[in-house]
Amino acid sequence: xxxxxxxxxxxxxxxxxxxxxxxxxKRNLRKEYKARRAARSxxxxxxxxxxxxxxxIGSELFxxxxxxxxxxxxxxxxxxxxxxxxxxxxxKTVAFPRVTGPRQMSFHTVGSxxxxxxxxxxxxxxxxxxPPVSRTAGALLLxxxxxxxxxxxxxxxxxxxxxxxxTAFSGQALGVCYAxxxxxxxxxxxxxxxxxxxxxxxxxxxxxx
Numbered sequence: 001x002x003x004x005x006x007x008x009x010x011x012x013x014x015x016x017x018x019x020x021x022x023x024x025x026k027r028n029l030r031k032e033y034k035a036r037r038a039a040r041s042x043x044x045x046x047x048x049x050x051x052x053x054x055x056x057i058g059s060e061l062f063x064x065x066x067x068x069x070x071x072x073x074x075x076x077x078x079x080x081x082x083x084x085x086x087x088x089x090x091x092k093t094v095a096f097p098r099v100t101g102p103r104q105m106s107f108h109t110v111g112s113x114x115x116x117x118x119x120x121x122x123x124x125x126x127x128x129x130x131p132p133v134s135r136t137a138g139a140l141l142l143x144x145x146x147x148x149x150x151x152x153x154x155x156x157x158x159x160x161x162x163x164x165x166x167t168a169f170s171g172q173a174l175g176v177c178y179a180x181x182x183x184x185x186x187x188x189x190x191x192x193x194x195x196x197x198x199x200x201x202x203x204x205x206x207x208x209x
Contacts, residue, residue, distance in 0.1 A: 022187035022188060022189050023189070025187040026155060026158065026186075026187055027158075029146075029147070029155055029186070029187075030146060030155065030157070030158065033146035033147045033155065033181065034146065036181070037075075037076045037146065038076060040076070045076065045078075045079075046079075048078075048178050048201045049078050049079045049080075049082075049201075050082070051201035051202075052078060052080075052176060052178075052199060052200060052201045053079075053080060053082040053083050053086075055199055055200075055201070055202070055203045055204060056080075056083050056142070056174070056176075056199055056204070057082070057083055057086045059199075059204055061140055061172055061174060061197070061204065062083070062086075062087075062140060064138075065087075065092065065138060065139060065140035065171075065172070066092065066093060066138035066139065067092060067093035067094070067095060067109075067133060067136070067138060067139040067140070067171075068083060068084065068087040068092055068093070068094050068095070068139070068140050068142070069095045069096075069097075069107045069133065069136070069139050069140065069141040069142065069171075070083060070084055070094070070095075070096065070141075070142040071096060071097060071142065071144050072096055072113070072116055072123065072124035072125070073144075074122070074123055074124070077144050078144065078176050078177070078178070080142055080144075080176060081113060083142065084113070088111070088112070093109055093133070093139075094109065094110065094111075095107040095108055095109045095110070095126070095133045095139075096108065096110060096116060096124070096125055096126050097125060097161070097165075098119060098120075098125045098126055098128075098130075099119065099120035099123075099125070099161065103159065103160040103161055103163075103164040104161070104164065105161045105164075105165055106132055106133075107132070107133040107136075108125075108126035108130035108131060108132050108133065109126070109130060109131050109132075109133060110126050110130055115127065115130070136169055136170050136171045137170045137171055138171060139169075139171035139172070140171060140172050140174060141166075141169060141171055141172065141173045141174065142174055142176050143162055143166075143173055143174065143175045143176065143195060144156070144162075144176060145175060145176075145177055146181070147177060147181040147182065147183055147186070148175050148177045148181065148182050148183075148186075148195075148198055149182065149183050149184060149185050149186040150182060150183070150184055150185070150207070151185070151194055151207060152175065152194035152195040152196060152197075152198060152207045152208070153185075153186045153188045153192055153194045154175060154177075154186070154192075154193075154195065155186055160191065162193070163191055163192055163193045164191075166193040166195075167193065172197065173195050173196075173197065174195070174197045174198070174199055174204070175195045175197065175198040175199070176198075176199055176200075177198065177199075177200055178200055178201060179200040179201060179202055182198070182200060194207075195207070196208050196209070
């Protein structure tokens with residue numbers, strides 16, 4: 001999406017003394033982008049998801065990756081499970097996250113979506129005995145978000161799990177987002193992590209090297 005969101009335009013018009021803090025801006029933007037997500041029809045989501053997954057599966061990033069780290073989609077998130085299926089067919093390691101504490105998660109390998117169990121806040125995750133991914137240097141991590149900006153900052157649900165995980169991640173991190181949910185700029189704070197790679201339904205973008 002080009003230009004400002006309605007919230008951004010309204011915020012920019014305020015005097016400096018009335019400007020919201022980055023945390024407050026994020027809360028308002030979450031409401032806006034959750035509503036946008038809910039308003040998309042299942043048919044539109046399916047079309048966009050299929051195009052995005054095809055872009056990833058056909059990329060050099062996917063071909064070169066030894067392991068694919070991704071998420072089980074919930075609440076209208078982009079369905080990346082076709083990427084997992086392609087990775088299993090290609091003989092790659094496939095792993096999903098488990099929440100292990102506040103702002104802490106680790107990735108564990110499974111052989112099919114059916115192995116996932118109900119975890120933190122109802123999110124499907126690998127069972128407790130699933131093998132952990134100990135080496136991430138050759139991994140491709142798919143990072144979900146409500147929206148991204150053109151410099152790679154993301155707006156998630158506010159838990160900080162991906163920001164914390166990314167600080168020690170040594171593989172390639174790829175943000176996944178619909179094109180209309182990529183905006184010029186997002187408010188960000190010191191703990192926020194900006195990605196260098198982003199994909200939408202039109203293909204992969206290199207934001208910086």
